[in-house]
Amino acid sequence: MIKQFLRKYWYRYALGILVLIFVDLFQLFIPRIVGQVVDHLKTQPNLDYVSTMVAWIVGIAIGMAILRFLWRFFIIGTSRRFEYMTRNFLFEKLLSLSTGYFDQNRSGDLMAKLTNDLQAVRMALAQGVVLSVDASFMAVMTILFMGRVVSWRLTSLASIPLPALALIALFFGKLIHKRFMSVQRQYSSLSEWTEETISGVRIVKSFAANDKIHYLFNKRSFQNYEAAMSLAKVASLFFPLMMLFASISHVLALGFGGPMVIKGDVTLGEFIAFNSYLGMLTWPMMALGWVLNVIQRGRASYKRLMEIVQEKPQVEEPEAPVEIKEINTVEYKNLTYRYPGTDRWVLKNVSFSFSRGDMIGIVGTVGSGKSTIVKLLAKLYPVERGKIFINRVDINDISSVNIRQLIAFVPQESFLFSDSVLKNIAFAQKDIDFKKAVHYAELASVHDEIESFDHGYDTVVGERGVTLSGGQKQRVTIARALYMEKDLIVFDDCLSAVDPETEEKIITALRENYREKTMIVITHRLKVLKDADLIIVLDDGKLIEKGRHEELMALNGMYARMFRKQMIEEELESE
Ligand SMILES: Nc1ncnc2c1ncn2[C@@H]1O[C@H](COP(=O)(O)OP(=O)(O)OP(=O)(O)O)[C@@H](O)[C@H]1O
Ligand SMILES: [Mg+2]
Structure with missing residues (x-):
């Protein structure tokens, strides 16, 4: 230097x-x-x-x-x-x-x-x-x-x-x-x-x-x-x-x-x-x-x-990257994984696949590797060759920028910058389209609350502004991900702070609007996934069950047990 x-x-x-x-x-x-x-x-x-x-x-x-x-x-x-x-x-x-x-x-x-x-x-x-x-x-x-x-x-x-x-x-x-x-x-x-x-x-x-x-x-x-x-x-x-x-x-x-x-x-x-x-x-x-x-x-x-x-980026960029324009299929093949510099296996031999237009549910106990699965798809951490494929191309052959242009990610911990709600929704975009922001805030069921703030969409949030509730923050981050209009949207347990009815309402509304896009929904509330095309169930890094809701209920395994327990809890609450 x-x-x-x-x-x-x-x-x-x-x-x-x-x-x-x-x-x-x-x-x-x-x-x-x-x-x-x-x-x-x-x-x-x-x-x-x-x-x-x-x-x-x-x-x-x-x-x-x-x-x-x-x-x-x-x-x-x-x-x-x-x-x-x-x-x-x-x-x-x-x-x-x-x-x-x-x-x-x-x-x-x-x-x-x-x-x-x-x-x-x-x-x-x-x-x-x-x-x-x-x-x-x-x-x-x-x-x-x-x-x-x-x-x-x-x-x-x-x-x-x-x-x-x-x-x-x-x-x-x-x-x-x-x-x-x-x-x-x-x-x-x-x-x-x-x-x-x-x-x-x-x-x-x-x-x-x-x-x-x-x-x-x-x-x-x-x-x-x-x-x-x-x-x-x-x-x-x-x-x-x-x-x-x-x-x-x-x-x-x-x-x-x-x-x-x-x-x-x-x-x-x-x-x-x-x-x-x-x-x-x-x-x-x-x-x-x-x-x-x-x-x-x-x-x-x-x-x-x-x-x-x-310092070298842990994720190496391919020398001759294959360019992809859209995400049509995704395949995980016997994915076994541990984070760089650690020696505990957090994913063990996980295989599943899905294609464009599907809604995928990922459920499992805490720390079972749900977030890891989607983080690896977005190339946030390095992964071996021959494990994850998009459109049959190994993700190691696609540049991370290319992949991230196509995937919108709503992370588990919502983070807002000290800026207006509008700029948070249209984060890092050159031109801000107010109508579009409102549209996606509506889809994320947060528009009415934003309108009720003193300065509406210009209200400054975060450290130097108004404090939003946990659920409001989560829904603003969802609007932010939707605003980018990408091919595949990942919701990583991002509605945990809203009540079950609202979560269901939001996910159903999104599903209606995104028939042609792919959605990955990680959640602890299984009811949300009733219409999912594929649900995978993880336990301690192992994929133990996969299928549609009815199939998993028929299997009468961990998923069915968790689902019945949640139904009973819900009934008790409504009484
Ligand atoms: N950056 C990291 N470095 C090292 N280990 C990690 C890292 N992130 C997660 N882990 C470990 O990997 C395992 C799986 O974590 P992951 O976040 O994927 O679980 P999860 O299923 O999303 O859990 P939760 O339901 O609590 O969100 C955990 O045991 C965790 O300690
Ligand atoms: Mg997680």
Whole structure:
């Protein structure tokens, strides 16, 4: 990533570094001029000379201001560009990864990579470059000026404490960073915890858990305070310590340089210049210690970013994909499956097939693999060759985009974005067709409720808006799937939060409207499936029964038992 970027933008860095070197050089001339002015004043006081020199210094200062702007523009500006381009690239990469990746990586961790780690790499590309130039070039040049212009002996004596500055910067830099990170961690843990508690405040209250929760909050908040204090301690010690060592240099300079001036080995002007140089040398020494930290952090973070870059989608795309225009037949052949990275078989030798226009019911105990069956069809997880076929083509030979263009999926957990109802229904569509949205909301039996909201279809829902009931959310997600008008629609237990009558009404209405399309209905309410063309019954990953409702009743197995039990429950309820 960095290599490609530098290959494209190296000239901006080269320009920035060149300008930076010029600034450093200019800076070095100022003490020398001041020194010469002093010496000149001593021997032949002359106002004209002073004003020329003042003009020079002002000129150099203005020139330096412009150049300083320029190096910041080139070096820091380019690092910002890197940050922008890389963040976009990483986000796109994340979207391209399979769902399995997000099962295994927490969103908090991914967020940290896109923010903190990227920031650390950017710092290495900005501060890191500037500090390296200052630490190397500036240090060497300053020492050269001090030695050549004034005295090598004095330079070496006064420089004795300087390596300590670099060491202090290195050591404290590490310590400050460590404590800073700990403050950040504490803080994000505190805010994550607080956010979760506030979202779950209804549960907290209904369990009368205020005191306990307050105690836990206080504990976290106190840890946060302690971390901040321990950072403040080292940070407050850092600069005074640097200043102390820098003054030792000045003491040495004065102690050894004073007699030299008296003896006439160096002039007063030279001595003044020397002291300015010594002051200027503090910075490159600090930079030297600091830059090692910045680069080390940048490297560690870069490695973490590369983990995302090098991640391959679990679902491989075919090299020469077969294009399908519609879904006519679907066949599962002896499908045995376990999720990537796990070793428990969740589907065992499952075979069944159906064709266009069918309504398929999938029922079974909890965790028996119902959702897995449909997720695999949509290629959300990788599956072996020779197991699932669409139109007799192995799904591994069809691109996932192609398949998902034809399948609409209403997932088990309804998720709405913080946006208007209308935009949620017409999710990710360029042009929004209001009439169409209303039509499908009606089909999903949610239109009347949407109309009753304060702003109707423009009502904002989700985190930043109105809270919908579980059943309302489920039906809006159904409308969203219908809106896309695809060939095959999967309803994964997506009406569990509405009453049985409404579920039946919705499924029947959909069936009436979708005779020519294929529907897969996963449900716990068997009555809904009376007219299904095929019902498959799963138990612990095994397909134990399949057929139409009447056939399964005649079989008198698990399905028949479950069905009779539900009928009795229903009668009891209606009494
Ligand atoms: N992403 C995943 N990674 C690993 N294991 C998974 C994953 N998703 C589901 N499983 C496991 O696969 C098994 C089947 O899960 P699945 O969600 O298909 O069941 P289900 O029949 O839909 O259950 P429910 O009725 O509760 O929705 C479960 O034991 C579950 O723990
Ligand atoms: Mg499920």
